[in-house]
Amino acid sequence: MTDVTILETPKGWPAILLPRQGAGAKGAAQGSAKATDPTDLDAAVRAGAFEGLRKAVRDLGATATIAAVGASGLRGRGGAGFPAADKWRAASGTPAAGRIVVANGYGADPSSQTDRALLELNPYAVIEGLAIAAFAIGAEEAIIAVRTEATATIRILEAALAAAADAGFVGTNVLGAGRHLDVTVQAVQGAYLLGEETILLKALEGKRGQPEQRPPHPATHGLRGRPTVVHNVQTLAAIPWILVNGAQAYAKIGAEGCPGTILVQVRGGERSGVAEVPLGTTLRNVAALAGPLAKGRTVKALLVGGPSGGILPPEALDTPYTFESLRAAGAHVGSGSVIVADDRACIVDLARVLTRFCADEACGKTIPCRIGTRRLSEIGDRLAAGTSRAGDLGLLADLSADIVGSALCDHERLATLPLMSGMRYFRAELDEHLERSSCPAGVCHPIAMAASATH
Ligand SMILES: Cc1cc2nc3c(=O)[nH]c(=O)nc-3n(C[C@H](O)[C@H](O)[C@H](O)COP(=O)(O)O)c2cc1C
Ligand code: SF4
Incomplete structure (x- = not known):
């Protein structure tokens, strides 16, 4: 029996991939949730x-x-x-x-x-x-x-x-x-x-x-x-x-042009789990499956697509969940992961951790990816540590442009998404780290923690 949690979806949403009642799934809330043996x-x-x-x-x-x-x-x-x-x-x-x-x-x-x-x-x-x-x-x-x-x-x-x-x-x-x-x-x-x-x-x-x-x-x-x-x-x-x-x-x-359903992994609210959603539904509807945020918290960002995903602002909540729309927004469907980050999150910290993961996981066969993702990761580390150099954000954009398109696999392009989407949507927060060595969310150490009093 699986221990994966299946999240409840709105009535009327199609169920093509998962059994409607989420048979055997812990936390299954669709229909009767009767435990059946999936190998029967x-x-x-x-x-x-x-x-x-x-x-x-x-x-x-x-x-x-x-x-x-x-x-x-x-x-x-x-x-x-x-x-x-x-x-x-x-x-x-x-x-x-x-x-x-x-x-x-x-x-x-x-x-x-x-x-x-x-x-x-x-x-x-x-x-x-x-x-x-x-x-x-x-x-x-x-x-x-x-x-x-x-x-x-x-x-x-x-x-x-x-x-x-x-x-x-x-x-x-x-x-x-x-x-x-x-x-x-x-x-x-x-x-x-x-x-x-x-x-x-x-x-x-x-x-x-x-x-x-x-x-x-x-x-x-x-x-x-x-x-x-x-x-x-x-x-x-x-x-x-x-x-x-x-x-x-x-x-x-x-x-239209992107039919059917897809499985998403949603977290960040009071629930986390897997759900089947119709393609084209909005990111808002997907994020809502995780339930409300912690009391008093507001949505700051959505991490869409997994470790090499994009970091999107709350304005992106009305983006349709399709391959093209997510790509245009600077994210991708990827692993189906949608994580809601609340106002306590630091965009630099999120982008830094994801970029480090992408650099560590690059297989190394393509030189621009092997070296470029490492340099990207170092820029993220410098931003978080308050040791950025004046041209770092320009270098970030140049490096990302150089890396994309020279690879044997798509990891190279995808690895640029966390930092590039962070810069696209949360520029002021990146500037704050770079120019004032200050982390508005109070997450990055040891640099100044302007918001630490709110935690
Ligand atoms: C870095 C990276 C990781 C991937 N990981 C997976 C994976 O875990 N599962 C998967 O089905 N496809 C993954 N893909 C996509 C596959 O390369 C391939 O496109 C897919 O399996 C084809 O299946 P589809 O025709 O059903 O999309 C990954 C691609 C990249 C670039
Ligand atoms: S682009 Fe793909 S093949 Fe080339 S180093 Fe990166 S992960 Fe390896």
């Missing part, structure tokens, strides 16, 4: 599991299945929002044997439990989505990649996979249609960067976790050189719903 295949089948796979294999065939996913507008939930069907077309159009589907359940952000919640509460949705994707691209091998330390997740997945194989949903002769699908759970051990798809594929090959130059992309040249579709587990879990309810029904949920 009979119960899952009674609730409609594997109907989507049946439809793909028996009614649609591979080409129409890919077309349906394309028509739904489903975009990858791993962060970048790439159209799922485009990857499928690239893989199935590559004339190579031994195609593979990889479910990315690594969950790089240690503070976000979105993917873990899905794998532990609704493992059959991920397995079914994986089986449909494999059927559509003609793959006979599929891997669910998770962290080594996610022992509870691994136990649940292995039990679910064994039951699914016994029932003929995976394994030999899937649904009696003559196709084979070998699904394994593979645990990989490593750091933050291992969630990035080319690094994950290297790790699955037992090699050092560093990315490769793209193109070629994994869809045509991936694991062991084979065409490999890598999807976040949430992307896969939406696919059965799409096939059963129809592409048009899915396209109507969420925002």
Whole structure:
């Protein structure tokens, strides 16, 4: 049973990824919250599991299945929002044997439990989505990649996979249609960067976790050189719903051009946990899931996207939660993390800690990222320590511009977001640190603590 807390969402919000009643989840507040075993295949089948796979294999065939996913507008939930069907077309159009589907359940952000919640509460949705994707691209091998330390997740997945194989949903002769699908759970051990798809594929090959130059992309040249579709587990879990309810029904949920639902990890209020939200809802609605702030406190900032996320001001609360809107605001969907920081927070301190994390986690293969993120981190440290140099904010902007676009992976660009968004929205606070060696929130030591009396 999972110990992830599922937050209550407003009545009428769609539930595609998580079971409506949050079965087994501590703190589940949707519906009856009746504890059920997520690996109980009979119960899952009674609730409609594997109907989507049946439809793909028996009614649609591979080409129409890919077309349906394309028509739904489903975009990858791993962060970048790439159209799922485009990857499928690239893989199935590559004339190579031994195609593979990889479910990315690594969950790089240690503070976000979105993917873990899905794998532990609704493992059959991920397995079914994986089986449909494999059927559509003609793959006979599929891997669910998770962290080594996610022992509870691994136990649940292995039990679910064994039951699914016994029932003929995976394994030999899937649904009696003559196709084979070998699904394994593979645990990989490593750091933050291992969630990035080319690094994950290297790790699955037992090699050092560093990315490769793209193109070629994994869809045509991936694991062991084979065409490999890598999807976040949430992307896969939406696919059965799409096939059963129809592409048009899915396209109507969420925002135009960004349909469906996504899992968010919300904290900062009186509650913290995972929730399923329709894309396009506002950051205000997402933040509200965490409940009220501590008494007398006001919202100062929202940390959106995880360790390499953006720090947005309260004016951004009406920003729609979509890939494009968050990017334009200086943040990103990332790990689905949304943290509400109240007026006690110091923006310099937040940006400094996040940038340090990003610098420490850079794999080092690309020199501008390896050295640039370190220099960014040092600027953050100087601001917090009251030892800034006159040109530091200009240097910050120049460095960020130089770093972006010269990398093997997106970590380089994302690593600039905490400090750059801090400078964009909270310039006066950064200036206060730089010019007067003063921390208005009274957080940064040993510099002057103007607001310390309020704590
Ligand atoms: C630094 C970094 C970390 C990432 N971590 C994850 C992760 O933990 N899980 C994930 O699904 N995707 C992660 N991604 C995105 C993957 O590289 C890839 O785009 C994704 O797994 C593709 O799935 P999708 O098509 O469903 O979006 C990360 C990307 C970067 C740059
Ligand atoms: S951009 Fe950074 S994290 Fe990505 S490959 Fe280069 S050094 Fe590694």
